[in-house]
Amino acid sequence: MVRTFVDCLHEQAARYGRTRWYAYVEDHRGVLTETGRVTYRELDGRALHLGSALTANDATDRAVLLLYPAGPQFLTAFFGCLYARAIAVPAPLPATDPRALERAERIIHDADVRLILTDAAHRDRIRRWLRATGLHHTVRCLATDAAHLPPPRPRTALPAVTPATTAYLQYTSGSTSEPRGVVVSHGNLTHNSTQINELIRAPHEGTGAGWLPHYHDMGLVGQLLQPLYTGGNMVIASPLAFVVRPRLWLEMINRYRARATMAPNFAYEWLLRSLRDDDLKDLDLSCLEWALNGAEPVRPNTMRRLTELLEPRGLDPRVWAPAYGMAEATLLVTGTPRDAGSHLQRFDIARLEHHHAVPASGAHTTELASSGRPVGNDVRIVDTTTRAPLPDGRVGEIWVASASIAQGYWRSPEATRQTFHGRLADGSGPYLRTGDLGFSLKGELYVTGRLKEVIIVHGRNLYPHDIEEAARHAHPAAGTAAAFGLQADGEHIVVIQEIRDQDLGALTESELAQRVKKAVARSTGVHPSVLLVPRNTIPRTTSGKIRRSHLKSLVLAGEAAIRHADTHPRVAAALTPQNPQGHITQPQPNGRTP
Amino acid sequence: MDRETILTELTEIVRDTLDLAVPEISEGMSLERDLELDSLRMVQLAVAAEDRFGVIIAEEETWDLHTIADAVTLIQRALRRQRPAAPDHAGGQTRAEDGVRW
Numbered sequence: 001m002v003r004t005f006v007d008c009l010h011e012q013a014a015r016y017g018r019t020r021w022y023a024y025v026e027d028h029r030g031v032l033t034e035t036g037r038v039t040y041r042e043l044d045g046r047a048l049h050l051g052s053a054l055t056a057n058d059a060t061d062r063a064v065l066l067l068y069p070a071g072p073q074f075l076t077a078f079f080g081c082l083y084a085r086a087i088a089v090p091a092p093l094p095a096t097d098p099r100a101l102e103r104a105e106r107i108i109h110d111a112d113v114r115l116i117l118t119d120a121a122h123r124d125r126i127r128r129w130l131r132a133t134g135l136h137h138t139v140r141c142l143a144t145d146a147a148h149l150p151p152p153r154p155r156t157a158l159p160a161v162t163p164a165t166t167a168y169l170q171y172t173s174g175s176t177s178e179p180r181g182v183v184v185s186h187g188n189l190t191h192n193s194t195q196i197n198e199l200i201r202a203p204h205e206g207t208g209a210g211w212l213p214h215y216h217d218m219g220l221v222g223q224l225l226q227p228l229y230t231g232g233n234m235v236i237a238s239p240l241a242f243v244v245r246p247r248l249w250l251e252m253i254n255r256y257r258a259r260a261t262m263a264p265n266f267a268y269e270w271l272l273r274s275l276r277d278d279d280l281k282d283l284d285l286s287c288l289e290w291a292l293n294g295a296e297p298v299r300p301n302t303m304r305r306l307t308e309l310l311e312p313r314g315l316d317p318r319v320w321a322p323a324y325g326m327a328e329a330t331l332l333v334t335g336t337p338r339d340a341g342s343h344l345q346r347f348d349i350a351r352l353e354h355h356h357a358v359p360a361s362g363a364h365t366t367e368l369a370s371s372g373r374p375v376g377n378d379v380r381i382v383d384t385t386t387r388a389p390l391p392d393g394r395v396g397e398i399w400v401a402s403a404s405i406a407q408g409y410w411r412s413p414e415a416t417r418q419t420f421h422g423r424l425a426d427g428s429g430p431y432l433r434t435g436d437l438g439f440s441l442k443g444e445l446y447v448t449g450r451l452k453e454v455i456i457v458h459g460r461n462l463y464p465h466d467i468e469e470a471a472r473h474a475h476p477a478a479g480t481a482a483a484f485g486l487q488a489d490g491e492h493i494v495v496i497q498e499i500r501d502q503d504l505g506a507l508t509e510s511e512l513a514q515r516v517k518k519a520v521a522r523s524t525g526v527h528p529s530v531l532l533v534p535r536n537t538i539p540r541t542t543s544g545k546i547r548r549s550h551l552k553s554l555v556l557a558g559e560a561a562i563r564h565a566d567t568h569p570r571v572a573a574a575l576t577p578q579n580p581q582g583h584i585t586q587p588q589p590n591g592r593t594p
Numbered sequence: 595m596d597r598e599t600i601l602t603e604l605t606e607i608v609r610d611t612l613d614l615a616v617p618e619i620s621e622g623m624s625l626e627r628d629l630e631l632d633s634l635r636m637v638q639l640a641v642a643a644e645d646r647f648g649v650i651i652a653e654e655e656t657w658d659l660h661t662i663a664d665a666v667t668l669i670q671r672a673l674r675r676q677r678p679a680a681p682d683h684a685g686g687q688t689r690a691e692d693g694v695r696w
Contacts, residue, residue, distance in 0.1 A: 100654075243634050244641045270634055276613070458634065514660060521657040526633050527626055569630060 001194065004186035005225065006082050006161045008193075012228055013044035022227070023235045024071055025252060027244065032251045038072045040228065045152075046076040050144060051083025052153040054115075059086040060159050063111035063169060066215075067093045067104070067118045067126060070238035074214050075224060077117045077144050078168070082186075085159035088168040089113065089181070090215040093122060094129070101129060106179050107171050111410060114139055120146040163187030169410050170217055170327040172461060181410035182327045191403040192221060192330035193229040195375035199321070199335045200230065200260060200290055207233040209258035211242035211249060216459070218295050221331040222262050232260075242267070246274040250310075254283045262292035262323075264459035266490065269302050275309065286314030290338045294323035296456045296491070297447065298369040300344045317341065324371035324447055328419065328432055330404045333379065334445045336372035343370035343444055355395035357439045357446065370444035377402030380424070380431065381440055384451065387425040395439045395448055399424075399431035453548055455485035455493055457526050462493065464548055470523035471495050471530075474515040477503040481516070482538045483528070484552045488574040493528035495520060496551060498535050499563065513566040529567035533560060595647075595673055597621070600666045603646055611642040621663035643669055649676050 002008040012020070017040060024036040038046075054064070064086045068074035074090070081088035089111055094100040107113065116139060118126055123143040130136040167189050169181035208227050212219030227234040235256045242249050249271065253261060268291075293303065303320045311317065318341035325332040336342060346367045348360040380389045381396040390396045399422050408416030422431035435452030438445055455462045464483040471481035479498035486494045497516050504512065513530040520528045537560065539547040554560045555575065567575065605619045612635060616628075625631045631639065636659065640651045643665075649672035659665050 240637065240641075243637045266634075274613075518658055518660065522654065525653070525657055527657075568626060568632075 002190055002229075003163050004082075004161050004165065005079075005167060005189055005229075006186070008190070008229055009040070009044050009047065009079055009082075010155070012231060013040040016231060017041045020231060021233050022072060022075060022224075023233070023256070025235055025237050025241075025248075027237070027241045027248050030245070032248060032255060036072050038075065043075055043079060047079030047083050048155065048158075049149050049152040050076055050080030051158060052151075053147070053149040054080055054084035054086050055153070055158060056150065057115070059084050059115055061085060061087070062115070063087045063089050063113050065089045065091060065104070065108060065111070065113045065116045067091060067116055067122065068214070069093055069119065069122070070211075070214065070236065070240075071119075073119045073145055078214075078220075078224075080117075080144070082161070082167060083158055085161050085165060087111075087166050089171065090168065090220060091171060092213065092215050093118070094126075101133075103179065105133060105135070107181070108135060108139060110179050111169055111181055116141040117144050119143055161186060163190065166407065168220075170220070170406075172215075172217055172327045178465075180412060180415060183407040183410050184327075184330055185407055188330045188404050188406055189221065189225065190229075191376070192332055193226060195377075195404065196222065196226050196332055196335070197230055199323075199332075199337045199372075199375060201338045202230065203259070204231045206259040207235060207256050208260040208262075209235045209249070209252040209256060210261055210263070211237040211239055211252075212263065213239050216295075217325075217327040217331050218262060218264075222292070243270070246271050247279055250275075250280075250283055250285065253285055253288055257287040259287060260290040260292075261288065262294065264295040265293055265297060265299050265302055266458045268293060268306050269299070269490065272302065272306055272309065277309075280310070280313050283310075283313045285310055286316070288315060288319050290321050291319040292321045292323050292335070293342075293369075294325060294332075294335075294371070295459050297487070298322040298342075298371060300342070300367045300369045303342055303369070322369045322371050324398075324436075324438075324445060326434060328406050328434070329377075329400055329402070330406060332375055332404070333377065333398075333400050333434075334372040334374050336370075343372075344368070345370065345441070345446075352395070352448070357393045357395060357441060357448075359441075368446050368448070370441075371438075371447050372445065373443050374400075374445065377404060378431075379440070379445060381438065382422075382424065382431075387423070389424060390439075392441050393439055395437055397451055398434045398436045398438045398445070398447070400434060401429065401431045405432045453484065455483070455491060457485075457491050457493065457524075460525075462524050462526070464546075467493060467495060467520055467524060467528065468546075470519045471497055471516045474519035475503075475507065475512055476500065477505070477507060477512055478516055479535055480538050480546070482546045482548050482551050483520075484548045486529075486552070486571055486574060488568075488570040490570070492568055492571050493520065493524070493526055494552075494555070494567075494571060495528045495530045496538060496555065496560070497530055497532050498538055499532050500535060509564040510566070513564055517566060527568070529571040530565075531555065531560070531562050531567070532564040533562055537561060595670070597666050597670070600647075600669050601662070604643070604662065604665060604669075607639065607642045607646060612638060619662055621661065621666060623662045625659055625661060625665065639665070647673060649673055 021039045066077050094104045120143040126141045167186045171181050210223040212223045235252050307317045320342035321336035323335035346365040348358045351358040378401040380399045382399045384397050408420050422433040423429040437449040438447040453464045467483035468481040477500045479500045482496045486492045516530045636656045640656045
């Protein structure tokens, strides 16, 4: 078994050479088009070359920020960092939006980044931004595809890498204002890759297809690194290409005869919403064996409806592989093996509300999809008050211990202690406290909710604090704000915004709601539903912290005094039946009721 | 291009690309409430508009869209600033600087 991903690339390149590859595809006016291909051997050679140059430039043991568009350049840069024993920090390429840049800036400060690697197409823009922020004094930005690298050193001259060596920092946790880099070691990565490999039954061949972003834990570990570990090929498109034309995903599977793919539930839902029957004629999906569904709540109905739609096109109903994981556990915590199929079960709603999972049928039940079984780890359901492990069928916080659990948050000892050093009542541990709620039943894990207040929209983790900051700055009349997620046929952001009437001026309530909406959309890329309330409506703890979940239950029970609502139709529908008093008045555009 | 022409083209995009059955589209309509567009549909709309009008629209610009009128204004603005597509590649290729610094 390989001990590090440096060994992994080297050995797999030696074993498979030019016969295994990563292919990159784009949508050219409705036609799936391959735009580039890199073999294991090419990747190894390029990474060695770049790694040598990085070593000569003092990048060893330092964080290197990788800002790349989707494409093969990122892979070279990532493995170049591993070869140089530099700490890779994959992050989204900042667009022109100031908040995305602000996030990159905070990562640069937090990880003490001195070097940014990018491609020639984006280098000048990033350099201009570095000059504008004054960061150019300490941070260099280089384009790896435009660099004249010195000749590579012999492999033996590269710094030693062991399982304890930090491989990369994953900044998917933490809010914009307080970014948290999950420290993932080579040992974590090889352990988790072994677990995923077991789930897909170690095929040592075959092709995967996907479009996840490489700066996302599932995109990096699952989509980019796993194929190399397993010894397969991978076909990759950009996330944008998928969103614009979802059928592209199925065409990739069909054309390359892909056996595995992975995505969050919203992506499967997006396929359902976008595909028409006459879209499907020439597709043959019988090659697909494993479709992981993870990174956000798994919805049985999505899988069922997509199966109905695609079964005539050869889709095997057993492809569904719900999974649960997070960057703090490298990627995977529980999963569904190939050929097993998803495990669905109905539970009594009333009992579930009291944290008891009781299988039931008929009315007043809800259907849950199991997120699969623990893979090579110790998963406990824990009572958060007593810290005692709970028996089967009882809902509590999900705690995990395994060699896949990351080293902690980069230079954040307090946050690391709180999240990574959980101890059970009997002192055993340490466990990762996931902040998610769930229960175990007959070896299967069901995830039912969250203790942490993160909101997950389209696979992205959004933090209430960031949303509330954006809302408060929308206008002087926008006072305290509270944000939470609401499940209404997918997750929605709801912002409860207090009005400071004295600052409203000529602005109407409807205009204020729109300003708040736009400010949040600018900050997160997602349009929230906005409910305006009078001052001092938002409940706080004695120490002044906003009680978001309490507020949410008040709003759902129709007990919040709402002065104006600007809501998504599905959010409005979720709120209205609970609200017989009719506190919520829906705006009526064009004289019709939504 | 005047607003009415843009509106006509937008109506076609909404019908053909987004596959929404709407009898008529007017500037006062809300993208979210009337057309039920979410952020994914918004990206599709923006990319279809880029194709149709030959303009470049940044993703962030779509976050400010609220009504059809906003979308028409955005396309007008994009048409006005339209220039021969010269992304940053232009100045990018192998400049000596990178060679020296490595």
